[in-house]
Structures are given as C-alpha cells and as structure tokens.
Amino acid sequence: MIIAIDGPAASGKGTIARQIAAAYGLHHLDTGLLYRAVAKALLDAGHSPDDPARAAEAATMLDPERFDENALKSQSVTDAASVVAAIPEVRQALINYQREFATKPPGAVLDGRDIGTVIAPGADVKIFVVASPEVRASRRTLEMRSRGEMVDEKEVLADLLRRDARDSRRTAAPLKAAPDAHLLDTTHLGIDAAFRAAVDIIEAVRAGRKRR
Numbered sequence: 001m002i003i004a005i006d007g008p009a010a011s012g013k014g015t016i017a018r019q020i021a022a023a024y025g026l027h028h029l030d031t032g033l034l035y036r037a038v039a040k041a042l043l044d045a046g047h048s049p050d051d052p053a054r055a056a057e058a059a060t061m062l063d064p065e066r067f068d069e070n071a072l073k074s075q076s077v078t079d080a081a082s083v084v085a086a087i088p089e090v091r092q093a094l095i096n097y098q099r100e101f102a103t104k105p106p107g108a109v110l111d112g113r114d115i116g117t118v119i120a121p122g123a124d125v126k127i128f129v130v131a132s133p134e135v136r137a138s139r140r141t142l143e144m145r146s147r148g149e150m151v152d153e154k155e156v157l158a159d160l161l162r163r164d165a166r167d168s169r170r171t172a173a174p175l176k177a178a179p180d181a182h183l184l185d186t187t188h189l190g191i192d193a194a195f196r197a198a199v200d201i202i203e204a205v206r207a208g209r210k211r212r
C-alpha cells in the first residue's frame, strides 16, 4: 500500500504520516528532508541555493541514511529548501529515490508537496492536509521554541506564507492537491483527532475498493 500525504508547511502532514506509517506497519519518508539536504549542502559550501547546476549535482550526491534531521530544520535551511525545490533538475534528480522508496515492500507513506501528483500518482490513498495559516504559524512557533529557538510568531507566519507562495507558484511540481486526493483540514483538530481522521479516510478508501 502506498499512501501519499501532501500539504503546506506545518499543516500536520508530517506527524500524521509518521503515525499512519507506524499504525499500518509501512515505511515512512519525509520528502522535505531531501530538499532540505540539497539546500544545506549548498549553504555549507558557500553557494547560492538558486544555482541550478550545483543544486542538481548536490541532489545526485545525497545520502538519506546519514541525514541529521535537527541540522536540516534550521531557519536558513528551511528557506533555502523552497528555493532549490523550484529547480526542475533538482526535482528530477530526486524522483527515482522517492519512487523506489514508495514501492519497497510492504509499502510506504510519503509526505511532501507533490507525492500524489508526481511521485506516486497511482498511490492507493491520497490525503491533502490543510490548516489555517494562523494555526500553522502557532504550531511551528511552539515547535521551534521547544527546540530552544527564540522566534516571533508574526515572523514565522510571514515565512510560512512566503514559502507557500513559492511552493504553489513554481512551475515544477507545484504544491497542489491531486484531483483524487481527500482533503483533511486540521485547523480545529489536535494530533490524535487528525490521526483518526486520516485513518477514517484510509479505511473508507479501502472499504470502497473491496466493494467494487
């Protein structure tokens, strides 16, 4: 079973994906880490994140087994990730890895922006997770403060909106719901309720399939 979970930043898709993978015994890939790792490689080498040739080269040299998630979550990497993610050569270089991951037995949950549209258009279940920008900014602020980062919620909101705009307006695999994705709005849902809502979607899709 392949489950595609897409949505904007801090919508809750990462937490839902992790919990769904654990509940169903599937592999989980946070595909944002791939773009973050490309961005970090460029920043560490002193290069601009909008250098297509260097970014594409960095994308071919990633070693996801050795990702340091904490280092990939910094604000500078976060911002640069959505810049490298708009480069078609970078996306192209990362497609095979994601598709191979998705088909590893017994199946996988992938979360990102283009899983249901580009990476796994034939996924068994597609969920597009949304939440209001204010709620997303509040969640992201709490998360960053819990890591010891002193951040201002208004700035976090401005950053989320800037990234959403960049991710939605790019021509290469923009952030958008697949036509057959199920919308899950987590604005008024806590973590448990969001997880249960995702399970309900998955079970409804599976039951529908069995009936056919």
Ligand code: C5P
Pocket (backbone or CB within 6 Å): 009, 010, 031, 032, 033, 035, 036, 078, 081, 082, 083, 085, 086, 111, 112, 113, 114, 115, 163, 167
């Ligand atoms: O999901 P996360 O916020 O960690 O992703 C970081 C950035 O990577 C996003 O802002 C987006 O530009 C990019 N991304 C993408 N496609 C994906 C996953 C992430 O373009 N499938």
